[in-house]
Structure formats: structure tokens, C-alpha cells
Amino acid sequence: MHFGPFLAAENQMDKPNNSRLIVVSNRLPLKITKQDGKSVFSEADGGLVSALKSYFEKSPEGQFTEKYWIGAADFPEKKWKKASSSGKLSSSYTIEPIFVDEKVFNKYYNGFCNATIWPLFHYFPSITEFEEDTFNCYEEVNKIFRDKILSIVKPGDTIWIHDYQLMLLPGMVREVMPEITIGFFLHIPFPSYEIFRILHRDWKKKIIEGLLGADLIGFHTGEYLQHFLKTTTMVSGLDHRYREVFNKKGIVKADLFPISIDFEKFSNTRDNPAIIAHKQSIRERFGEAKIIFSVDRLDYTKGVTHRLGGFAKFLEMFPEWRGKVVFIMVVVPSRQIVSKYNERKKMIEEQVGRINGKFSTIEWQPIIYRYSQLAFEELAALYQSAPVALITPLRDGMNLVAKEYVASRIDNDGVLILSELAGAANELGEAMLVNPTDKVEVARKINAALLSSQEEQEQAMVVMRQRIKENDVVTWVSRYFEELKDIKHRQTEFGIKMVDDNISKDIKDSYQHANKRLLFLDYDGTLVPIAALPGNAHPSAELLTMLKDLSNHPSTEVVIISGRNFQILEKWLGHLPIHLVAEHGASLRLKGENWQHYTDIDSSWKSLIKSTFELYVQRAPGSLVEEKDHTIAWHYRGVEDELGFIRSRELLDSLYHLVRNTHLNVLDGHKVIEVRAAGIDKGIATGKIMERFPSDFVLAIGDDKTDEDIFNVLKGKAVTIKVGSDLTAAEFNVQNQREAFRLLDKLSMN
Ligand code: GDG
Numbered sequence: 001m002h003f004g005p006f007l008a009a010e011n012q013m014d015k016p017n018n019s020r021l022i023v024v025s026n027r028l029p030l031k032i033t034k035q036d037g038k039s040v041f042s043e044a045d046g047g048l049v050s051a052l053k054s055y056f057e058k059s060p061e062g063q064f065t066e067k068y069w070i071g072a073a074d075f076p077e078k079k080w081k082k083a084s085s086s087g088k089l090s091s092s093y094t095i096e097p098i099f100v101d102e103k104v105f106n107k108y109y110n111g112f113c114n115a116t117i118w119p120l121f122h123y124f125p126s127i128t129e130f131e132e133d134t135f136n137c138y139e140e141v142n143k144i145f146r147d148k149i150l151s152i153v154k155p156g157d158t159i160w161i162h163d164y165q166l167m168l169l170p171g172m173v174r175e176v177m178p179e180i181t182i183g184f185f186l187h188i189p190f191p192s193y194e195i196f197r198i199l200h201r202d203w204k205k206k207i208i209e210g211l212l213g214a215d216l217i218g219f220h221t222g223e224y225l226q227h228f229l230k231t232t233t234m235v236s237g238l239d240h241r242y243r244e245v246f247n248k249k250g251i252v253k254a255d256l257f258p259i260s261i262d263f264e265k266f267s268n269t270r271d272n273p274a275i276i277a278h279k280q281s282i283r284e285r286f287g288e289a290k291i292i293f294s295v296d297r298l299d300y301t302k303g304v305t306h307r308l309g310g311f312a313k314f315l316e317m318f319p320e321w322r323g324k325v326v327f328i329m330v331v332v333p334s335r336q337i338v339s340k341y342n343e344r345k346k347m348i349e350e351q352v353g354r355i356n357g358k359f360s361t362i363e364w365q366p367i368i369y370r371y372s373q374l375a376f377e378e379l380a381a382l383y384q385s386a387p388v389a390l391i392t393p394l395r396d397g398m399n400l401v402a403k404e405y406v407a408s409r410i411d412n413d414g415v416l417i418l419s420e421l422a423g424a425a426n427e428l429g430e431a432m433l434v435n436p437t438d439k440v441e442v443a444r445k446i447n448a449a450l451l452s453s454q455e456e457q458e459q460a461m462v463v464m465r466q467r468i469k470e471n472d473v474v475t476w477v478s479r480y481f482e483e484l485k486d487i488k489h490r491q492t493e494f495g496i497k498m499v500d501d502n503i504s505k506d507i508k509d510s511y512q513h514a515n516k517r518l519l520f521l522d523y524d525g526t527l528v529p530i531a532a533l534p535g536n537a538h539p540s541a542e543l544l545t546m547l548k549d550l551s552n553h554p555s556t557e558v559v560i561i562s563g564r565n566f567q568i569l570e571k572w573l574g575h576l577p578i579h580l581v582a583e584h585g586a587s588l589r590l591k592g593e594n595w596q597h598y599t600d601i602d603s604s605w606k607s608l609i610k611s612t613f614e615l616y617v618q619r620a621p622g623s624l625v626e627e628k629d630h631t632i633a634w635h636y637r638g639v640e641d642e643l644g645f646i647r648s649r650e651l652l653d654s655l656y657h658l659v660r661n662t663h664l665n666v667l668d669g670h671k672v673i674e675v676r677a678a679g680i681d682k683g684i685a686t687g688k689i690m691e692r693f694p695s696d697f698v699l700a701i702g703d704d705k706t707d708e709d710i711f712n713v714l715k716g717k718a719v720t721i722k723v724g725s726d727l728t729a730a731e732f733n734v735q736n737q738r739e740a741f742r743l744l745d746k747l748s749m750n
Contacts, residue, residue, distance in 0.1 A: 019181075020157045021064035023052065024145060026109070026165035028071035028097055032079075041075075041083050043091045047259075047400060048162065053092070054262050055477035064158070066094065070148050072105065072141075073097035098148050100141055107137035113165045115340075116199075121164065121191050122301045122395040125198055127340065135203055142168040142210070149173055153180060158484065161214070163187045168206055171213030183484045184214035185257065188397040189423065190224040193231045208235045212247050215491070216484045218257040220398045220423040225256050234649045239668060239705065244490075246727055251494050253487040257480050258427055259398050263472040266407035267465075269380050278381030289364075290450055292327045293386035295379065295401055296393070297334035298341055298371075303394040303419065303436040304331060304348050308367075310392070310442025312355045315366060317440070318447045323364045325450065327390070328382060330370045345371065383408035388449045389416050392436035396422040402431070403468050412461040415449035417442070427467060430460035496725055499732045504743060507699070507719055511747050514697030516555045520686055520710055521744070522702030523562040523569075525670070526723050529737050532637055534564075534626060539572050543741070549748035551577045557591070557693045561682050563674065563706060565628035566595050584676065584706055585685030586630035590692075597629070598680065605664060606632050609675045612654065620647040631676035633669075648673060670704050683709030690717075700730075701740055 029049040030041050043049060056063065069091075073080060077099045100108070111134030120128045146169060149159060153173075160183045161169050170182045190196075196204065208231065211217055219225045225243065232238050238245050245252045269275050282291070292311070296302035311327050331348060334341065352369045359366045374382070383389070389405040399422040406416060406428065416431040418424060425433055432445045499507070511517060524530055524537055527547075531537040539547075551558045558578040562569060566582035566589065573580060580589045589595045606627065613625045613634040622638035634651065636644040651673055655666045659675065667674040682702075686709075690698070700710045703723035711720040711729040722728035723740045734740050 019064055020066040020068065020154065022068045022070060022149060022153060022157055022159045023048075023093070023162070024070045024149065024159060024166060024169065025162040026072055026113075027074065028069060028095060029093075030075075030091070030095065032075060038086075039079055039083055041080075041091070041095075043093075047261075050262055050265070051259075051473040051477055054265075054472075055474045056092075058474050059478055067092065068096055068152055069093040070096045070098065070145065070152070072109075073099050096148060096152060098144055100144055104137045104140055107131075107134045108141040109165070112138035117164045117167075118188070118301075120195060120198060121188050123189075123191060123195060124300065124395075125195060127300075128198070130200065132200075135200070139168060139206070142166060142172060145169050146172040146176075150176060153177065155179065157181070158481075159183070160185070160480075168210035169213075171206075171210035174213035181484060181488055182214045183216045183218070183480065184211060185218040185259075185480070186224070186397070187220075187259070189221075189395060190219055190228045190231070192227050193234050196227070196231050197234070204235050208232055212236070212238075212245060212252050215250075215252060215487050216480070217252065217254045218480060219254070220256065220258050221426050222256050223426075224397075224423075225254055228254055230653075233668075234653065237645055237649065250491050250727060251487065253483065253490075255483060257476055257483075258423065258471070259400070260468060260471050260473045260476050261400055261403045261407060262474075263407045263469045266380060266383070266404050267410055267469075269384070269408070270410060272377065272380070274377035275381045275384070278378050279385055282381060282385045286326055289324055289326045290388065291382075291386040292325060292388045292390050292446065293329075293382050293405075294327075294390045294392075295330040295332065295374065295382070296391075297332045298345055298348075299334060300340070300344055301393055301395050303392045304329070304344075305351055306394065306436050306439070307390060307392045307442070308348070308351045308355060310436075310439045311367070311390070311446070312358075313439040314443035314446045315355075315359050317443045321447070321450065322359060322366070323361065325366070326364075326368060327366060328368045328370070328386070330372075330374060330382070332373050333371065379404075380408055384410070387414050388446065389414070390442075390446065391416065391422065391424075392419040392434060392442065393422050394419070394436055396424070398423040400424075402428060406431075406461065406464045407468055409461050409465065412458045412465065413454060414461060415452055415457055416460075416464070417445050417449055427471075428464050430463050494727050494729065496727065497732050498725075499721065499734050499739070499743065503732060504746070507743070508746060510697055510719070511699070514555075514695070516557075516693070516695040517553070517697040518557045518559070518690070518693050518695035518699075519550065519744075519747075520559050520561050520689075520698075520700035520702075520714075520718075522704065522707050522710075522723075523560055523564060525703035525737055526701055526707075526740050527560075527737075527744075530637070530670075534635060544573075544576070546741075546745050546748045547573070547576055547578060550744065553748075557689075557695070559689055561585075561685060561702075561710065563631070563633075563669070563704075566597075570595070579689065581682070581685045581689075583628050583630045583680070584682050585680045585688075586676065588685065588688075603630065605662065605675075608658070609655070609664075612651070612658065616647055616651050620644060623647070630680070631674050633672050633674040635672045637671040644671070667706060669706060681709045682706050683713040686710045686713045690714075701734075701744070702730075703737065703740075 029044045031044040032039050032041055080097055115129040158181045162185050170184050229240050232245055238247055243254050352367050356365055356367050383405050391402045393399060402418050402424040418428055418431040418433055419436040420433040432449055434441050434445050521527055527543055528537045560573055561581040563584050564582055566587040569580045569582050577591050579591050587595055587597050609632050616634055617623050620636055620639045620643055623636040626633040636648055652668055659666055663678050664675055665678045698718035700714055700718055701721040708729050714720050720730035721732045721734055722730035723734055723737055725733055
């Protein structure tokens with residue numbers, strides 16, 4: 001008999017050379033220029049395009065046979081047709097534009113994406129809009145993307161979907177192509193559940209289910225990842241372990257992939273003549289004045305007005321710097337259609353005017369404000385010319401500007417003042433971290449940065465530069481693809497394989513031919529159906545006969561391994577020549593021996609947990625508390641489905657906080673939440689019994705999450721069977737409790 005992972009499905013990701021890559025993002029990486037009066041499309045130099053480009057150049061082993069890019073067009077279809085038919089398109093991707101009706105696109109992009117998700121995920125709930133029809137358009141546009149993907153994709157392809165505009169898309173594609181490889185990366189923060197839950201119920205569910213359609217979901221920081229994992233539990237009731245979410249359709253991995261930059265592009269600039277020229281003219285213009293620099297897209301999340309406030313405070317608190325510094329603040333146009341952005345622009349300009357008006361002299365103007373896009377060479381020259389960068393977003397998924405500034409400091413000098421609320425602060429701890437809303441702190445940090453010694457600057461800069469160099473964008477892309485490959489492998493370990501006639505016959509044959517047999521049988525849901533009241537699930541005469549027959553076979557050890565308390569197991573099954581494990585291993589009675597109890601007698605913790613449970617009995621009519629010797633459980637089988645689910649998530653959340661730093665574990669079972677001392681689980685109990693009764697045929701069968709501990713311990717050493725068609729660590733599944741019974745019954749007739 002084969003013990004161990006049964007499915008070894010061939011994985012297309014093993015062969016990157018035969019695989020095609022389909023990148024999907026809201027916008028295409030294209031720019032239109034005029035050549036001889038005609039429009040020409042060419043590859044734009046956006047972050048993601050450059051990232052992938054450097055990756056393909058530097059990692060030839062990671063090649064794909066063909067590369068596609070799907071995105072919404074920001075040009076008319078007619079223009080596209082003309083340019084593509086005349087071959088006026090240069091890109092390393094096959095570009096697949098999507099043309100969406102303007103009104104629908106507006107509600108999708110300016111509506112749900114940028115008036116709902118963007119502000120909410122950046123912790124601006126008060127300016128978040130909640131319009132049903134913008135969500136409908138969001139769904140509609142995601143469907144258009146899905147249809148485009150489906151018209152291109154072939155089995156074995158890899159799809160990489162990007163960002164908050166397309167969170168429903170992975171699920172939509174997965175529904176049609178269950179086997180396809182899908183990666184998703186979120187470029188913005190994933191907020192805490194308390195913020196996420198503000199979204200309408202239906203939207204929340206659809207977003208989480210949409211994201212879980214991916215095989216791998218990437219985030220910038222550990223915090224965003226934790227928020228996402230908690231949110232999946234709260235919204236969809238799904239469990240997770242080691243960053244793997246157990247979904248009905250498969251395992252989904254969520255992990256952190258802090259995005260980075262092309263380090264070389266910013267550090268290999270010493271000999272670039274255009275950069276040298278720009279630096280020269282900056283020096284001529286500003287002379288000895290020390291430059292403080294910032295550059296951001298026009299967006300309220302970037303904290304520009306707070307930053308200006310901090311700079312004004314600095315001039316007030318440290319007047320000795322007046323005339324000796326200049327703040328070059330570049331704001332890059334973005335999302336001009338959204339009216340809030342225009343208001344913001346006006347606010348910034350007024351504030352710049354006020355500060356310049358207040359502090360300027362005939363010879364000196366403190367703020368040089370520019371509202372436009374910079375060429376790369378100008379940007380690089382500014383990074384190199386500014387001894388201080390002031391990057392203070394109120395929230396930012398990562399913030400690449402901070403990393404680019406560090407990479408540009410080729411002489412290891414300069415000070416990065418960075419908001420602690422930017423994802424980049426996690427990796428750039430040596431920077432001067434500030435709270436962007438605290439003007440006084442910002443002012444003091446600017447002063448400290450200007451006064452810092454060469455040695456202090458170098459100390460921080462060397463470490464940060466090294467870190468970014470080692471973790472550049474090529475590493476980011478390759479780590480992502482590596483992990484996508486790994487998770488595809490891992491999923492094959494968790495495939496669902498129903499016990500059919502052949503497997504059943506194999507099991508029977510192995511059982512018959514074994515010299516020593518050991519059977520681990522769960523009780524509720526496996527040997528007896530789940531009863532509405534736990535007290536009613538007593539064994540039928542048929543079951544008792546079957547267990548007697550099994551245990552009468554020579555050299556056969558039968559173990560009932562249950563979450564039930566020892567009194568009830570003793571009462572119902574104590575007369576049989578079998579081993580009994582109660583309360584997941586807290587109590588054990590070997591055949592013919594007395595009960596042994598494995599936990600400390602101290603169960604004083606139970607009263608606190610019990611009072612919490614009792615509160616939930618009131619909040620969820622139909623639920624009940626079951627107090628056992630070593631565990632305490634709240635059952636909600638009797639509660640109306642939706643209410644039971646919501647209350648169970650709330651209870652779980654408060655229990656996790658309650659048991660933190662204690663020796664207790666919380667167990668989210670099937671319609672039951674249990675608390676017990678750590679170090680007790682069915683897996684540990686199974687291990688002990690395996691040692692005691694070495695056998696050449698071992699079988700374990702169970703229906704609950706707690707039985708997964710048994711399956712994990714027995715991996716490769718036993719026939720393991722999960723009751724039900726859920727994803728499992730067991731090797732096989734049987735449809736339901738009746739089938740489980742029938743299988744055991746067949747063995748007992750041998
Ligand atoms: C989102 C997330 C996350 C800006 N102005 C000019 C210019 N830029 C370049 C910068 C940098 C990029 O644009 C901006 O990236 P950020 O990371 O700072 O911000 P977002 O645009 O908001 O990006 C963010 C990012 O996605 C990646 O995942 O870090 O948190 O919000 O590369 O250099 N480049 C040139 N001229 C400009 O005027 N050449």
C-alpha cells in the first residue's frame with residue numbers, strides 16, 4: 001500500500017521555459033509619442049515594467065516563452081488599431097489592451113478604486129465613499145479583464161495580477177480555470193480588520209474571495225499580511241497556518257515581498273553626463289544652501305501639507321537656518337479627474353505661497369515648488385544634490401522614493417527623514433523615522449539631519465545601501481516567482497482524492513496482510529453523525545458491534561481518539577477492548593488499564609473563559625457551553641448559520657487576545673470553539689500510541705480540524721482518511737460519515 005502524498009501531479013511551473021507569462025495591471029505600460037506626425041506606442045518606464053525588465057535581463061533561467069501584458073487602454077481603440085496594424089508598436093510584451101466604456105471606467109477607477117478602496121486602505125475612512133453602483137462597475141471591469149485573460153490563457157501559463165483595482169479578478173479566473181497558476185500582488189497597505197470591516201458585507205466577501213483565487217498573495221510588510229490573514233478568518237471563517245490559508249478549493253499562500261528598486265540604475269550614475277550637467281546647474285542656482293528634497297505624486301496620502309507644516313515649524317524653531325537651506329518640493333500630477341486631487345493641489349499651492357510669503361527675503365526663497373513630472377536624470381541629480389530627503393507620507397504601501405534616495409547616495413552621505421507610517425520604514429530602520437503629523441518632531445529631525453556628522457550619516461547610509469542592493473527589484477521578482485512555484489508544489493500534497501473501489505480494495509488487502517494493525521478513529525462525525533445536542537450522539541448497536549469485531553481481530557489495536565471528555569467515552573465505549581483518548585489527548589485509557597490524565601490539575605483559567613463563553617451564549621441563542629475536565633467548549637451548531645458565524649468570529653478574536661502569553665490554545669473546530677492547555681492535541685497523543693504499538697498497518701480517519709494534527713503526524717506512515725471533501729493533510733477523502741462507517745465495516749468483516 002502506498003503511504004504518503006498520493007498526488008504527484010505534474011507541475012507546469014517546473015518548466016518555466018514552456019510557460020508563458022501574463023502580467024495584468026490596471027494600466028498598460030505604454031506611452032504614446034509622435035514620430036513624423038504619427039502616433040507611436042512604446043514601452044513606458046514604470047516601476048513594474050523596469051522591475052520585470054531587469055529581472056529578465058539578469059535572470060535568464062527565469063525566462064518565459066512568451067510575455068503578455070493586459071491593461072486598460074487610455075487611448076482610443078481606433079488609434080490602437082491603426083498603430084498596431086502599421087507595426088508602430090515597440091514592446092517586449094504582446095500588449096493586450098482592454099477598452100471599457102468611459103462611464104463604466106470612470107465609476108470603476110475614480111469611483112470604487114480611488115474614492116473607496118484607496119482612501120480606506122490608507123486609513124482615511126472619513127473621506128471614503130460607499131456607492132453601490134461604483135462597486136457594480138468595479139465588478140464589471142474585473143469581469144472584462146477576466147474575459148480578456150480567458151481569451152489568451154492556456155493551461156500551464158502563469159498569470160500575475162497587480163494591485164487594488166483588480167482584487168476580484170483572481171477568483172473570477174480561478175472559477176473557470178481551477179488549475180492555472182495565479183499570483184497577486186497588492187502595492188498598497190492592507191488595512192486592519194477594523195478598517196476593512198467598514199466595507200459593505202457583500203463587497204468584503206467578494207474581495208476576500210477574489211483575492212483567495214490566487215495561489216500566492218503578496219504584501220509589502222508583515223503587518224499588511226497579518227491584517228489580511230485576520231480579515232480572511234473574520235470574513236470567510238478560513239483558518240491559516242504558517243501563512244497558508246486553507247480554502248475549500250486549495251491552499252493559498254500569503255506572504256511578504258517588500259518591493260524594491262533597480263539599485264544599479266540609481267547608483268551607477270557617476271559618469272552620466274546628463275546627471276552631471278543637472279547637478280552642475282543645481283549647484284549654480286542654489287550655491288552653498290543645503291537642499292532638502294521631496295518628490296511625490298499628488299495624493300493626500302503622501303502627507304505634503306503636513307510636511308509643509310513641519311518645514312514651516314522648522315524655520316520658526318531654528319531661525320539660524322533661514323537663508324541657508326532650500327526645500328525643493330516636486331509634486332507630480334496624478335489622477336487629476338478626481339476633484340479631491342484638484343482641491344489638494346490648490347491647498348498645497350496656497351500653503352507654499354503662505355510660507356514663502358512669510359519667510360522669503362529679497363535674496364532667498366525657502367520653498368522651490370514644482371508641479372510637473374521630472375526626467376529620470378533630473379530626479380537622479382536632485383537625489384544626489386540633496387543632503388536631506390524629507391519623505392513623510394501619512395500612509396504608504398512601501399514608498400520607493402525613499403529607497404531611490406538611498407541608492408543614489410553614492411558617497412554614503414546624506415540623511416533620509418522617513419515617515420514611520422510608510423512600508424519602507426520596516427526595512428530602513430537606520431533612517432531618521434518621524435511621525436509625519438508631528439510638526440515639531442519633523443522640525444527637530446530636519447535640524448538634526450542638517451547638523452549630523454559625516455560619520456553618523458555614513459554609518460546609517462552604508463547599512464541601508466547594502467540592504468537595498470542585496471534586496472533589489474530583481475530579487476523581489478525572482479523570490480515571487482520562486483514562491484509561486486513552491487506553493488503550486490505544495491498544493492499537490494493537499495489534493496482531494498476520494499476513496500474509490502480500487503483504493504478501498506487496496507486498503508482492505510493491506511489490512512488483511514498486516515501482522516500488526518493500529519486504527520485511530522475519531523468519534524463524532526466519523527463513527528456517528530453530528531448530533532444537534534452533543535449528549536445525543538451515543539453509539540448505535542451497529543457501531544458497537546463493528547468496534548467489537550475490529551478489536552477482536554488478532555493483533556489489531558483500535559483507538560478512539562476524541563475531543564469528548566473521559567466520562568462520556570467511558571460510559572459509551574468503556575466496556576470494549578479498545579484504547580480511549582479523551583479531550584484530544586488530555587486523558588488516555590489504554591485497553592485494560594486505568595485512565596491517565598496528562599494536564600496539570602490547575603484549571604483556574606476555565607472560569608475566565610467560561611464567563612466569556614457565557615456572554616456569547618446570550619449573544620447567540622441556541623449555542624451552549626460544554627465544560628470538560630481539561631477543555632471548555634462553546635458549541636454553535638444550534639445557532640442560525642449567519643449569526644453563528646459572525647458571533648464565532650467575534651468570540652475567536654476576543655479569545656486570541658485573552659489567551660495571549662498564556663499556556664492556552666484556541667481551537668476553531670466545526671461549529672465549536674474550544675480552549676485547552678497547549679501541548680495537548682490529537683497529533684501528540686497519536687505519536688505516543690504509535691511508539692507504544694509499532695504496527696505495519698496504520699489507519700486514521702476523522703472529520704474535524706483537530707484530526708488534521710493526526711494526519712500531519714502520520715504523514716507517509718499511515719493510510720489517512722478525511723471525512724468530507726474539505727482540503728486536508730490526509731491522503732484520502734471519503735464523502736461522508738456513512739461512507740466512513742461502511743469502509744470500517746468492511747474491514748471488520750475480514
Ligand atoms: C504605489 C504605492 C508603493 C515619481 N515622480 C517622478 C518619478 N517618480 C517615480 C519615483 C518612484 C515612483 O514614481 C513612485 O513610487 P512610490 O512608491 O513612491 O509611490 P506610488 O506611485 O504611490 O506607488 C507605493 C509602490 O506602488 C510600489 O509598490 O511603493 O506605496 O502607493 O519610483 O521615482 N520618476 C520620474 N520623474 C518624476 O517626476 N522619472
